[in-house]
Amino acid sequence: MNAAVDFPLTRPELAFTASGDSLVRRTVLPNGLRILSEHMPGARSATIGYWVAVGSRDELAATDTRAATYGSTHFLEHLLFKGTTKRSALDIAVAFDAVGGEHNALTAKEHTCYYAKVRDRDLPMAVEVITDMLTSSLLDPVEFENERGVILEELAMMDDDPGDVANERFFEGVLGEHPLGRPIGGRPQSILDVSREAVLEHYRANYRASDVVVTAAGAVDHDTLVAQVSAALALAGWPADAVAAPVERRVLAPATIIGGPSLSVVHRPIEQVHLQIGGEGLIAGDSRRFAMSMLNSILGGGMSSRLFQEIREKRGLAYSVYSFAGTYSDAGVFGLAAACSTAKAGTVAELMLAELHGVAERGVSDDELARALGQLSGASALALEDSDSRMSRLGRAELTLGEFIDLDESIRRLQLVSRDDVQHLAQFLTAQPITVSAVGAVDEDAFAPIIAGVR
Amino acid sequence: MNAAVDFPLTRPELAFTASGDSLVRRTVLPNGLRILSEHMPGARSATIGYWVAVGSRDELAATDTRAATYGSTHFLEHLLFKGTTKRSALDIAVAFDAVGGEHNALTAKEHTCYYAKVRDRDLPMAVEVITDMLTSSLLDPVEFENERGVILEELAMMDDDPGDVANERFFEGVLGEHPLGRPIGGRPQSILDVSREAVLEHYRANYRASDVVVTAAGAVDHDTLVAQVSAALALAGWPADAVAAPVERRVLAPATIIGGPSLSVVHRPIEQVHLQIGGEGLIAGDSRRFAMSMLNSILGGGMSSRLFQEIREKRGLAYSVYSFAGTYSDAGVFGLAAACSTAKAGTVAELMLAELHGVAERGVSDDELARALGQLSGASALALEDSDSRMSRLGRAELTLGEFIDLDESIRRLQLVSRDDVQHLAQFLTAQPITVSAVGAVDEDAFAPIIAGVR
Numbered sequence: 079m080n081a082a083v084d085f086p087l088t089r090p091e092l093a094f095t096a097s098g099d100s101l102v103r104r105t106v107l108p109n110g111l112r113i114l115s116e117h118m119p120g121a122r123s124a125t126i127g128y129w130v131a132v133g134s135r136d137e138l139a140a141t142d143t144r145a146a147t148y149g150s151t152h153f154l155e156h157l158l159f160k161g162t163t164k165r166s167a168l169d170i171a172v173a174f175d176a177v178g179g180e181h182n183a184l185t186a187k188e189h190t191c192y193y194a195k196v197r198d199r200d201l202p203m204a205v206e207v208i209t210d211m212l213t214s215s216l217l218d219p220v221e222f223e224n225e226r227g228v229i230l231e232e233l234a235m236m237d238d239d240p241g242d243v244a245n246e247r248f249f250e251g252v253l254g255e256h257p258l259g260r261p262i263g264g265r266p267q268s269i270l271d272v273s274r275e276a277v278l279e280h281y282r283a284n285y286r287a288s289d290v291v292v293t294a295a296g297a298v299d300h301d302t303l304v305a306q307v308s309a310a311l312a313l314a315g316w317p318a319d320a321v322a323a324p325v326e327r328r329v330l331a332p333a334t335i336i337g338g339p340s341l342s343v344v345h346r347p348i349e350q351v352h353l354q355i356g357g358e359g360l361i362a363g364d365s366r367r368f369a370m371s372m373l374n375s376i377l378g379g380g381m382s383s384r385l386f387q388e389i390r391e392k393r394g395l396a397y398s399v400y401s402f403a404g405t406y407s408d409a410g411v412f413g414l415a416a417a418c419s420t421a422k423a424g425t426v427a428e429l430m431l432a433e434l435h436g437v438a439e440r441g442v443s444d445d446e447l448a449r450a451l452g453q454l455s456g457a458s459a460l461a462l463e464d465s466d467s468r469m470s471r472l473g474r475a476e477l478t479l480g481e482f483i484d485l486d487e488s489i490r491r492l493q494l495v496s497r498d499d500v501q502h503l504a505q506f507l508t509a510q511p512i513t514v515s516a517v518g519a520v521d522e523d524a525f526a527p528i529i530a531g532v533r
Numbered sequence: 534m535n536a537a538v539d540f541p542l543t544r545p546e547l548a549f550t551a552s553g554d555s556l557v558r559r560t561v562l563p564n565g566l567r568i569l570s571e572h573m574p575g576a577r578s579a580t581i582g583y584w585v586a587v588g589s590r591d592e593l594a595a596t597d598t599r600a601a602t603y604g605s606t607h608f609l610e611h612l613l614f615k616g617t618t619k620r621s622a623l624d625i626a627v628a629f630d631a632v633g634g635e636h637n638a639l640t641a642k643e644h645t646c647y648y649a650k651v652r653d654r655d656l657p658m659a660v661e662v663i664t665d666m667l668t669s670s671l672l673d674p675v676e677f678e679n680e681r682g683v684i685l686e687e688l689a690m691m692d693d694d695p696g697d698v699a700n701e702r703f704f705e706g707v708l709g710e711h712p713l714g715r716p717i718g719g720r721p722q723s724i725l726d727v728s729r730e731a732v733l734e735h736y737r738a739n740y741r742a743s744d745v746v747v748t749a750a751g752a753v754d755h756d757t758l759v760a761q762v763s764a765a766l767a768l769a770g771w772p773a774d775a776v777a778a779p780v781e782r783r784v785l786a787p788a789t790i791i792g793g794p795s796l797s798v799v800h801r802p803i804e805q806v807h808l809q810i811g812g813e814g815l816i817a818g819d820s821r822r823f824a825m826s827m828l829n830s831i832l833g834g835g836m837s838s839r840l841f842q843e844i845r846e847k848r849g850l851a852y853s854v855y856s857f858a859g860t861y862s863d864a865g866v867f868g869l870a871a872a873c874s875t876a877k878a879g880t881v882a883e884l885m886l887a888e889l890h891g892v893a894e895r896g897v898s899d900d901e902l903a904r905a906l907g908q909l910s911g912a913s914a915l916a917l918e919d920s921d922s923r924m925s926r927l928g929r930a931e932l933t934l935g936e937f938i939d940l941d942e943s944i945r946r947l948q949l950v951s952r953d954d955v956q957h958l959a960q961f962l963t964a965q966p967i968t969v970s971a972v973g974a975v976d977e978d979a980f981a982p983i984i985a986g987v988r
Contacts, residue, residue, distance in 0.1 A: 120575045123915055159836070160846075167846055171836035176904045178911020197914060227849030234804040235852055235872055238695060347802060349689040381614070381626035391615075391622055394682030397690055417690055449631045456633020459652060460578055464919075 081487035085480050087325045093300075097486040098462070102472070103300035110288030110322035111311065113304050114472045116295040118465060124201050124296035125465040127193035128208050129473045131291070131328075132284035134264075135187050135257035135406075145271040149264015150280045152185040153229055153272065158192065159183070160221040162214040165207070167221065173207045187258050188328065188406055189477055195466060198297035202306055209310035212285060222274045229269050236263065240344075240352040240517040241417065247342040248354040251513035252411050254337030287316055288325045293472035296465030327480055328407035330363030335409055339511040341529050343522050351423040351518030355431055355528070356413030357510035362405040362478050366506075368491045369499040370403050370412070375450035376442050376500065377401045377433060378414065382449065384433045385414065395422050399430070407478065412507050423516060424524035431512075431528060438504035441497050455489045536942035540935050542780045548755075552941040553917070557927070558755035565743030565777035566766065568759050569927045571750040573920060579656050579751035580920040582648035583663050584928045586746070586783075587739035589719075590642050590712035590861075600726040604719015605735045607640040608684055608727065613647065614638070615676040617669040620662070622676065628662045642713050643783065643861055644932055650921060653752035657761055664765035667740060677729045684724050691718065695799075695807040695972040696872065702797040703809035706968035707866050709792030742771055743780045748927035751920030782935055783862035785818030790864055794966040796984050798977050806878040806973030810886055810983070811868030812965035817860040817933050821961075823946045824954040825858050825867070830905035831897050831955065832856045832888060833869065837904065839888045840869065850877050854885070862933065867962050878971060879979035886967075886983060892959035896952050910944045 083094055085104060092104040101117045132151055140146040160167045174181040179196035181204070192211065194204040236242045246261045253259030263269075292307055308318040335358055360370055378385040378401025389399045399416040414430040461467040462485060475482040483491070514525045538549055540559060547559040556572045587606055595601040615622045629636040634651035636659070647666065649659040691697045701716045708714030718724075747762055763773040790813055815825055833840040833856025844854045854871040869885040916922040917940060930937040938946070969980045 123918060168837060168842065171841070171846075172904060175835035175837040176907040176911075178908045178913070178915065180912075180915070195915060197911060200911070224847070224849035228845055228852050231805070231850070231852040231873060234874060238803045238805055240693060348693045350686070350693055380630035382623060382630040386626070387623065390683055391626075392679070394679035395686070397683050397686040418686060419689060449627060452631040453633045456631075456652060456655070457635075458633070460633065460635070460650060463578060 081484060081490070083482045085476055085482060087327070096482075096484040100468070102482065105300070105304050106325070107287070107308065107318045108322070109311070109316065109318055109320040110286070110325045111307070111318070112291045112325070112476055113307055114291065114293045114476055115298045115300040115303050116468045116472060117298055117300065118296050118468065121198075121296040121465060123195060123197050123465065124294055124298045125193060125195040125469040126201065126204050126208070126292065126294040127191050127469050127473055128212055129291040129293065129477055130190045130212070130285055131289045131477055132190055133186050133188040134260055134262040136284065137257075137280070144276065145273070146268050147272060147276050147280055148260060148268040149229070150272055150277050151190060152263045153225070153269065154277055154281055155183045155185045155190050155192075156225050156229060157217050157222065157277065158211045158215045160225060161216050161218055162210045163216065164210055164214065170207060170211065173203055177203065179204065185262055187262060191473065193469065201294070201298065205303070205306045206310050209307065209314060212290065213311065213314035213316050215281065217274060217278050217281065219274055222277070226269060229263070230266055233263050233266055233269065240346060240348060240350070243344055244352040244354045244415075244515045244517045247344065247515040247517070248356070248413055248513060249411065251340040251342050251515055252337045252357055253335055253409055256333060256335055256337070256409055258406050258409050259337065286322070287311070287320070288322045291473060291476045293469050293476065295468035295472065327477070330361060330407050332361050333408040337511065337513065339513065339529060341514045341522060341525055342516070343520060344517040346518055348518055349419065350417045351420050351516050351520045352417045353423060353427055354413045354415045354515045355427055355512065356411060357507065357512050359403050359410035359412035359507065360405055361408055361410050364405070364410070366499070366503055367405060369495045369503045371454055372447065372450045372492060372495045373437065373500050373503050374401050374403050375453050376446045377437065379450070380453060384436070385430060388433060389416060389426060389429055393429075395426050395429070420519045423518065423520045424527070427514065427525055427528055434504060435508055437501060438508045441501040444497065447495070447497060447500070451489075451492050454492055458485055458488065536939060536945070538937045540931055540937060542782070551937075551939040555923070557937065560755070560759050561780070562742070562763065562773040563777070564766075564771065564773055564775040565741070565780045566762070566773070567746045567780070567931055568762055569746070569748045569931055570753045570755040570758050571923045571927060572753055572755065573751050573923065576653070576751040576920060578650060578652050578920065579749055579753045580648060580650040580924040581656065581659050581663070581747065581749040582646050582924050582928055583667055584746040584748065584932055585645045585667070585740055586744045586932055587645055588641050588643040589715055589717040591739065592735070599731065600728070601723050602727060602731050602735055603715060603723040604684070605727055605732050606645055607718045608680070608724065609732055609736055610638045610640045610645050610647075611680050611684060612672050612677065612732065613666045613670045615680060616671050616673055617665045618671065619665055619669065625662060625666065628658060632658065634659065640717055642717060646928065648924065656749070656753065660758070660761045661765050664762065664769060667745065668766065668769035668771050670736065672729060672733050672736065674729055677732070681724060684718070685721055688718050688721055688724065695801060695803060695805070698799055699807040699809045699870075699970045699972045702799065702970040702972070703811070703868055703968060704866065706795040706797050706970055707792050707812055708790055708864055711788060711790055711792070711864055713861050713864050714792065741777070742766070742775070743777045746928060746931045748924050748931065750923035750927065782932070785816060785862050787816050788863040792966065792968065794968065794984060796969045796977060796980055797971070798975060799972040801973055803973055804874065805872045806875050806971050806975045807872045808878060808882055809868045809870045809970045810882055810967065811866060812962065812967050814858050814865035814867035814962065815860055816863055816865050819860070819865070821954070821958055822860060824950045824958045826909055827902065827905045827947065827950045828892065828955050828958050829856050829858050830908050831901045832892065834905070835908060839891070840885060843888060844871060844881060844884055848884075850881050850884070875974045878973065878975045879982070882969065882980055882983055889959060890963055892956060893963045896956040899952065902950070902952060902955070906944075906947050909947055913940055913943065
């Protein structure tokens with residue numbers, strides 16, 4: 079049994095048993111690529127993810143000689159499905175479709191992940207195809223132009239979603255000019271402007287062996303996986319024994335943020351107003367993150383949470399209402415969100431904020447603390463039955479924290495959170511400059527009392 | 534090994550082993566309530582669902598003396614969370630939140646389902662609480678009015694979602710005045726008009742022991758489950774040994790549909806147009822449903838499908854494009870869907886329809902058939918690792934089909950589908966009156982060629 083295990087970048091091999099009865103193993107190849115697996119006894123399928131340590135925050139601003147590369151990480155993620163030196167786009171699609179596997183990718187602010195869930199017998203195929211996609215993409219010029227159109231459609235779809243727009247504006251408001259404040263997909267103009275050469279340069283600069291972490295969970299044997307990944311890398315001209323630049327992780331330390339207080343209203347002729355209210359939160363390495371999980375559960379984590387009870391159950395003002403926290407290496411956000419009719423938007427905003435201030439001023443009860451602990455530990459136990467969750471946990475541990483925390487240890491840390499810890503965290507959050515983001519047929523005036531600091 | 538097993542309504546006990554190594558058991562209580570379980574060896578959690586054989590199609594039209602009850606099934610589903618003779622709304626929420634279980638409900642056109650996924654030790658709690666909700670709801674007048682507000686917010690949220698609106702209009706277009714054509718949630722006016730008495734009457738008329746099916750999968754012991762459900766029913770004054778009206782299922786036979794050809798455009802000042810094109814499909818009992826699964830996979834089921842390849846990969850015209858089939862006891866729909874920029878909407882509509890006609894005219898290849906079989910069997914195998922999918926499969930088998938088909942047998946039936954079967958089905962589908970539904974900043978004219986039958 080190991081509760082919390084360090085993942086040192088210089089140690090080539092590591093193995094331990096996590097709570098439950100899974101075996102976690104980790105190998106750092108000489109070329110810097112890291113491979114982690116979690117064997118789940120009895121599993122018949124596996125989820126594998128290839129994580130690349132590049133996200134939208136790593137994109138470049140415009141200079142005199144070059145357009146901004148905003149959105150290029152996401153553009154690149156799409157392009158990697160469009161063909162390699164060995165496989166056409168159709169070949170890649172057929173490989174996964176023919177076995178009924180789920181396969182997709184996601185671009186985030188600090189990483190990109192290509193993943194697949196397949197039956198055990200199809201795992202070698204997944205390794206081969208994803209390795210090929212990552213190492214040997216063509217970025218074919220014709221495919222590039224076609225995909226530019228697809229990306230523009232995806233941005234248009236998100237722009238038509240008022241909840242997405244409210245969230246983008248919220249991040250911009252809270253984080254200001256910090257690179258984490260930018261939308262992941264870029265803007266239509268940055269996508270229209272970007273050249274194939276710029277995206278190719280982004281690919282070459284950020285997809286190196288030392289940037290890649292492979293994590294797999296479920297029916298997976300570590301030695302076999304390492305051999306398969308190594309063989310696929312060799313085939314791609316990325317030999318496992320090549321000497322690489324030292325592997326690094328992002329530094330976990332708070333940046334100086336110049337954001338908020340701010341109010342951003344996007345006027346749309348729709349029925350509801352989508353609201354997000356909040357401010358700076360915690361960075362990923364903050365020791366208060368377990369208190370944040372408890373606060374988030376108590377405030378907006380379920381049907382018994384304060385926001386749900388007050389806004390929906392007692393007053394019938396909204397269908398959707400919740401709280402959220404986002405943590406990154408050097409910044410974080412915390413927010414309250416709801417969607418409600420236009421006439422109620424000001425009231426809902428004030429009521430939501432009053433709940434956060436209520437915790438800051440009067441704290442939480444022992445019952446709430448116990449319930450939050452039950453909710454978080456139960457939900458984690460259920461989630462870890464799926465290989466997807468375990469694959470993601472490994473990726474987060476390796477890429478961001480450099481530390482693996484198993485279920486027992488994370489429950490132990492949640493148990494250590496006191497009522498004071500939760501209240502102090504709420505006090506910290508209410509002391510941050512406030513950002514209000516709203517999308518709908520609402521006037522700025524509706525939020526004047528909040529921005530003026532009068533609740 | 535049993536491949537396909539009948540579920541006769543008059544047989545009180547049934548047990549068999551399904552493919553894999555799960556044990557399925559079924560008990561019909563004297564009062565007509567049915568309990569089915571699937572024990573999955575090694576599982577540590579379970580999913581339980583309480584299915585009620587009432588959906589939006591069963592709601593009543595307005596008469597001289599009464600408003601329509603459209604939307605009342607969904608309204609009722611919400612109200613069942615709002616308190617019983619023994620539990621407040623908060624008690625119900627706390628019960629599930631405190632153990633981290635997922636719990637929710639969904640209202641469909643032909644059934645309502647209340648479900649929970651919990652760790653094995655929490656299953657008795659789930660049985661107690663959901664049984665209480667179903668049998669002993671108060672429909673408290675104050676909660677009723679609060680929840681009316683929540684439902685109106687939910688309808689407003691859906692009305693702001695162009696994809697949801699396109700789908701509602703599509704069903705109305707294809708199915709015309711048939712009760713399955715109506716939206717599940719009702720309309721704001723029907724929700725504003727409906728009285729507590731009408732919803733209470735809907736509850737009394739449709740929530741009887743013989744209308745309820747309990748299905749559970751995962752870490753569940755059948756005898757224990759039957760004892761727990763029976764005890765909870767007795768506590769609620771629904772004794773298991775009460776003699777009930779005979780249990781019935783909906784008759785699986787095609788109704789006469791008077792719908793389509795039709796064009797419905799909802800004008801909205803948004804960036805994309807959400808399109809749905811299609812017509813009548815198959816009923817749930819149609820023997821061609823396995824061919825439908827194959828056609829749906831080939832046409833719009835994955836990244837290698839014809840729609841995805843043609844519309845997105847080759848032409849970059851859309852981000853989201855797929856096909857879908859909906860089957861009900863006496864009617865069904867089949868449709869093609871995409872979201873794209875306004876200027877491309879007519880072209881995308883024509884290209885999508887051309888793909889369906891292409892199958893009708895020239896059929897599919899052996900490769901496509903093999904790939905679809907691989908995709909469907911692989912995806913089913915992966916899905917059945919989760920207790921949720923098995924819980925749902927039991928519910929569908931009991932409520933709709935009266936027949937349980939295990940994975941091996943469904944793969945066998947898919948293998949029997951020939952290229953001719955798929956082509957003939959596509960011919961049948963293209964022979965139906967066509968419905969086009971579009972939401973966005975587009976003119977009706979864009980679809981004139983399609984409605985005129987000129988592709």
